[in-house]
Amino acid sequence: MKRLVVLTGAGISAESGIQTFRDADGLWEGHNVMDVASPEGFAANPELVLNFYNERRKQLLEVSPNKGHVNLVALEKDYNVEIITQNVDDLHERAGSKNVTHLHGELLKVRSSADENIVLDWEKDLVLGDLCPKKSQLRPHIVWFGEMVPMLDKAIEITKKADILVIIGTSMQVYPAAGLVDYVKRSTPIYFIDPKPAVSESSFKNLTIIKDLASVGTDKLMKILKE
Template sequence: MRIVVLTGAGISAESGLRTFRAEDGLWEDHRIEDVATPEAFIRDPALVHRFYNARRAATAQAEPNAAHRALADLAARHELTLVTQNVDDLHERGGSSNVIHMHGELASSLCASCGHRWPSPMETDRKTLCPACGTAAARPDIVWFGEMPYHMEQIWEAIQQAEIFAAIGTSGQVYPAAGFGHQARRSGAHCVELNLDRSAVSRDFHEHLIGPATQIVPEWVGRLG
């Protein structure tokens, strides 16, 4: 069975990582505009580097949970395309391979000068050199607001061919990911939303499973066989 799964911050929240869109509008006590835009990096690169250094440290302390592991089990039995909005590596550490990180990865650095990518050290700063061109232009390999998500052609192709589309732990507020359910439904997929509450795009889904990801994701995977 061809299945596409989209995961958001909700699946990693139970591993202790705070969700991107907290109720107070802050992400780890910072305004999104100050740490997650190209303009923020130009304005205060030192702050942005410190922020993502702290995110790497927090991720290193977190452990994959039952929902991450259940999706790895699902991939062993079905043709699964796993797309995540998350920048952590909990899917990989939970046993999944070939994860599509549409918003980039904390584990990767990007040269703002030549575009080279390399495995990120735990801490970077304004003096971190690109190993390809030698320029001190390292930035987190993260898709910030105003930038184009990665791998979109591959994602749309998988969605159009999916028999089942599932969104797990997503708010339905960030596009283009918020439009995946609509496209999958138009393409004939059975669409399932797994979340603590109905999302902003819940109308796009045939089925709604409400509860903690560590409970409802393993149950859903078990039903698929």
């Protein structure tokens, strides 16, 4: 069975009603990104950061996977599908995808401030005073600016083995995730699904651009792969 590796970004979750990462003015839900997505921001105002992610978590629990997510699950009948996502939501998992690697963390998990290996499932609000077993404050299980991306090596190994690479709803401008495409074999066909693709046909060898939202674009992808 061929290995189909899918890189997903904010565009696929946007169709479910989840806000994209940040607006054109650099603000995220009205906040300076560094105030709510950096270790320095957390140290300066932990309550603000916790409240910010509490709101994101509530929003996530109110939305559902869309057709783009569901179509990727359907592809598992014919391919060994592995998803590498920049998204911190669990919509791929809720749709039924079996192999999902989260590069930037997971909103429905929290971790110890003292030991990053202590990770807990979490769906309620996280507040000051919520402690890990080592009596350290719990924080969102999110990779913030300036922090290492612990799942990157795994993502690289997955990408290296791709027989087909599909990129959905990401500008391919955010590193290190954008660099993953450099690890596919030269002969690997690449499909780029985005209504406003930030690449051209000449950007990569064997590139096919599908200029559509994830829900429609994955429908078209499935037809192409069956031909």
